[in-house]
Amino acid sequence: MENWSWLMDGSASTFGPTIDRLYLVILIITGVVFFATQGALIWLLIKYRHRAGHKAEYIHGNTRAEVIWTVIPFVIVLGIALASRGAWAQVKDPQNIPPNSLPVHVMASQFEWDVTYPGLDGQLETGDDFTVRNRMDVPADRPTHVILEAEDVIHSFFLPDFRVKQDAVPGMVMNVWFQPTRTGEFVIGCAELCGIGHTRMRGTLTVHSAADYQAWLNEQSQP
Amino acid sequence: MATTAVTAEQHAATAQHHHEPGFIRTYVFSTDHKMIAKQFLLASLFFLLVGGLLAAGIRWQLGFPGQPMPLIGGLFSDTTAPGGIILPEFYNALVTMHGTFMIFFAIMPLLVGVWGNYLIPLQIGAPDMAFPRLNMASFWISVPAGVIMLAGFFVQGGHAGAGWTAYAPLSSEPEYSGVYMGQILWLISLTILGFSSLAGAVNYITTVINMRAPGMTWFRLPLPVWALFVTSWLVLLAIPILTGGLIMLLFDQTIGTGFFSAATDGEPLLWQHVFWYFGHPEVYILILPAMGLVSEVIANRSRKPIFGYHAMVLAIIAIAFLGWVVWGHHMFQSGMNPLLGTTFMITTIIIAVPSAIKVFNWLGTLWRGDLHFDVPMLNALSFVSMFVIGGLSGIFMASAPVDIFIHDTYYIVAHIHYVLFGGSLFGIFAAITYWFPKMFGRIFSPVLGKVHFWLTFVSYNLVFFPMHTIGLRGHMRRIYDPNQYEFLQPLQPINTFITIAAFVLIATQLIFAFAFFWSMYKGEKAPRNPWKANTLEWTAAPTPPPHLNFPGGAPVVYRGPYEYSWPGSTDDFLPQDLPPDRVSRTPIPSEPSPMSTGD
Amino acid sequence: MTTDASTLRSMMIPDPAYEPGMKVYTMKLGMWVFLLSEVMFFTSLIGSYVILRFAHPDHFAAPGVVLNVPLTAFNTFFLICSSVTMVKAFAAIQQGDDTGLKLWLLATILIGSLFVGIQAVEYYILYHEGFVPAAADYHAAGRQGMEGGPIVGGPLYGATFYTMTGFHGAHVTIGVICLTFVLIRALRGAYTQNDHRGVELIGLYWHFVDLVWIILFTIVYLI
Ligand code: HEM
Ligand SMILES: [Cu+2]
Ligand SMILES: [Cu+2]
Helix, strand or coil, X not given: CHHHCCCCCCCCECCHHHHHHHHHHHHHXXXXXXXXXXXXXXXXXXXXXXXXXXXXXXXXXXXXXXXXHHHHHHHHHHHHHHHHHHHHHHHXXXXXXXXXXXXXXXXXXXXXXXXXXXXXXXXXXXXXXXXXXXXXXXXXXXXXXXXXXXXXXXXXXXXXXXXXXXXXXXXXXXXXEECECCCEEEEEXXXXXXXXXXXXXXXXXXXXXXXXXXXXXXXXXXX | CCHHHHHHHHHHHHHHHCCCCCHHHHHHCCCCHHHHHHHHHHHHHHXXXXXXHXXXXXXXXXXXXXXXXXXXXXXXXXXXXXXHCCCXXXXXXXXHHHHHHHHHHHHHHHHHHXXXXXXXXXXXXXXXXXXXXXXXXXXXXXXXXXXXXXXXXXXXXXXXXXXXXXXXXXXXXXXXXXXXXXXXXXXXXXXXXXXXXXXXXXXXXXXXXXXXXXXXXXXXXXXXXXXXXXXXHHHHHHHHHHHHHHXXXXXXXXXXXXXXXXXXXXXXXXXXXXXXXXXXXHHHHCCHHHHHHHHHHHHXXXXXXXXXXXXXHHHHHHHHHHHHHCHHHHCCCCCCCXXXXXXXXXXXXXXXXXXHHXXXXXXXXXXXXXXXXXXXXXXXXXXXXXXXXXXXXXXXXXXXXXXXXXXXXXXXXXXXXXXXXXXXXXXXXXXXXXXXXXXXXXXXCHHHHHXXXXXXXXXXXXXXXXXXHHHHCCCECCCCCHHHCHHHHHHXXXXXXXXXXXXXXXXXXXXXXXXXXXXXXXXXXXXXXXXCCCCHHHHCCCXXXXXXXXXXXXXCCCCCCCCECCCCCCCCECCCCCCHHHCCCCCCCCCCCCCCCXX | CCCCHHHXXXXXXXXXXXXXXXXXXXXXXXXXXXXXXXXXHHHHHHHHHXXXXXXXXXXXXXXXXXXXXXXXXXXXXHHHHHHHHHHHHHHHHHCCCHHHHHHHHXXXXXXXXXXXXXXXXXXXXXXXXXXXXXXXXXXXXXXXXXXXXXXXXCHHHHHHHHHHHHHHHHHHHHHHHHHHHHHXXXXXXXXXXXXXXXXXXXXXXXXXXXXXXXXXXXHHHHC
């Protein structure tokens, strides 16, 4: 979707383009509706502006026209909803989290992200887990499964480049996943007003190549 | 013989024996629905100003982050904006209170309190509300609510800062927000305000059902009455839900009940469900009356019957019903079950259909009309145009996967303002300027009105359209300093631009305030029916309407409200109360129709 | 022309037989409308209770363990009796029996006050048994084996119990106050066989409050 960079920044996750494409489809449909209605409005305003000796016509309605402009929008919007179901399930349904994902635990609290890694054994809640603050490092060749919790108030885990957003609610465990499509540094933001420091609750997400990630993991796992 | 007429006559008879009410009873503790409407009008325009000033603070911080506010900067305390530099906690209070004042104290009373009161009795041909004293109470209950809400700015810890949606636990646990008293006052104020709304709703519903003039059948009701009637049902049923939620939140704050606190196994999401179960009907409370008011203006200024009257009514009713089953679209990213998300996506997107029907019917009304671009009409047309944009942006957010990206960004802020400012507020401007001659006996200055309209229309779009763009770049809403995020820094020029446009927009509203008071005292004297309208407030009641509205009793209604340009008559309008034998090719009588209740 | 002459003519004819309104006097209609909003108010409290109870069954004790069911069953019986006396009061004035009206009103007021009194006693006892609304102080130990027994239920139990029954109690109290006003007016002879609207209105309210209690008693005490 590079050509659309005037509109949004290119996405960096596998489902990013799906969401962006949906956005564009809706943009085209609503764009047509927008120009049609606004154009019609302006045309009507010019055509039927008051002129001396001109009288309005006594028209109460037109059942056929009204049925048409009820049914057509209905079909279009229903189509949009149906077309959206797949992407929604892909992103949010826990059943669709790829089984080979790297599990990472994220605890949101005022005003930081504490990211816990499974360590070398690949298992969370074992002795070699380690925690870093406000940064996340993930491999490019593997999906990441974020197990998201909040300690105090509601926060929202927002990866704009990945088209990921999920509220972190105290007392609940959320499951978030994504698969990066390129390496680089990306932003982690908090999208839900969470108090005085909301604006500075940010972090950095680094996507490494597989080898770099292994090197980073080894380095972090040194005692 | 209709009971209404009896009551009206009895009223009229007893009224003559009363001595003239004094100043207090006429202007302060009045039970006259027209005076109460004016009281609501002044109070809510005041709160519109308050909300606008709070927005100016928000925009200053976003446009010129960390710089001292000019001119007024020195007036602030060290806990809000020392030296004029807005602190983050004050910023949160500004955002919260801007939303709160605008939604609960400005737009809602401007639509329901003002026009429900002013128009319902006049347009249905009733002498007053069903319960005039309850009506008076409705206004006077809202006054302490407003005072308490304002007082929150001056208490220790500052005003509530958890957003107008007050998501728990940020709103329920002071140790997380630093706000205690402010949040409590916020909760108490809205609880009290709920009683005001409730009193209004009971009155409107009862009045419309039971006090219509003879001949005023359901499908002869003017559309503002239909819209206000349906809205009143939403108010009646939705506000108590909020009240229940507010009380639980208040108990969480004060007693420590822990309904919404995870620490004691409460459910933070329960608050969101309660709030949005109220909140979505509430957003329709904020638009339906404007739709009704605009329909009236468009039909009249097009000199044409409204296109598809029944469809318009059915669309209002459909929106009101569907509005109860869509609340989850505010919670797509909150962690609710994804299957529920799909359901809410489908219901939400379906609710766009009745909205679309209304837009097409407005366009249909213009078609082959005879359009007069007076000030009310300009504002009403702008309502249609802007509501289209707001409705279309709603479709993006209604698609749950797309909402993942744009939820809680400026895209939402753009949507809110296209429907609430572009929609509701333009509708309110249309209504104020249209019924001004009825309320105050003078014409709203056409020159100032047009200046205000065009400046508002242009600057409004310059403020809010770019918000779509920055939302799509990931700019979160409610953040104090976007420059903290490197990827948002390139957007600073847009933010600065928006701020400048916003100051123009706010300053323009001073023109409206000036025009309002100037026209009230110096405006051109209005003829009895300046818009050549059909509805009873113009045709059957003198200007200004006296106590009990229709001297001598209820008018009799013979036809629907939008009989414009009927070819059988020399005039291009047919008042609802004009007896058929006096219609064809006769000039309109200047006196109210005789008081018979039948033929 | 889009509309033919006959439709036009039908529009011109007024409906002389048409009578607006519901054939119910306005005060009564208003009371019905008001009670609908009361339904929604209790719906929000009861709905929240149901959701919390489903989410956290461990916070709620089995019937009779913490709450004193027999005592409240008696109280429920009293409240139902007060509905009966209210009906009697209304029936009396319909017959023009002024004395009957006053006596039955008095009976309703007394029984209503008794209900509130017993509820206050119940609150007092429960409160001192550690069954409190504040989450931090909750330590209700259960009715059988009070001393040293394990804590039964959890803080959500106390919070929901006091909120729901408290608001119901407030409604009863308001009802008693209004009934007293009605009684005073009755003593002044304000109600006649032909016009006794005040009695009917307070009756509607009273039966509504009674009905709410039967629901509350069932879901809070018995289930
Ligand atoms: C065409 C119909 C509409 C659709 C499909 C629609 C859809 C939505 C959706 C999905 C959201 C949630 C966005 C999010 O938070 O991610 C939303 C928010 C909102 N809508 Fe609409 N909407 C429509 C019309 C309206 C109207 C007519 C109003 C009011 C006059 C309105 C007022 C609001 C407000 C105030 C919010 C934001 C609440 C907040 O989070 O602060 N909408 N809308
Ligand atoms: Cu946060
Ligand atoms: Cu909504």
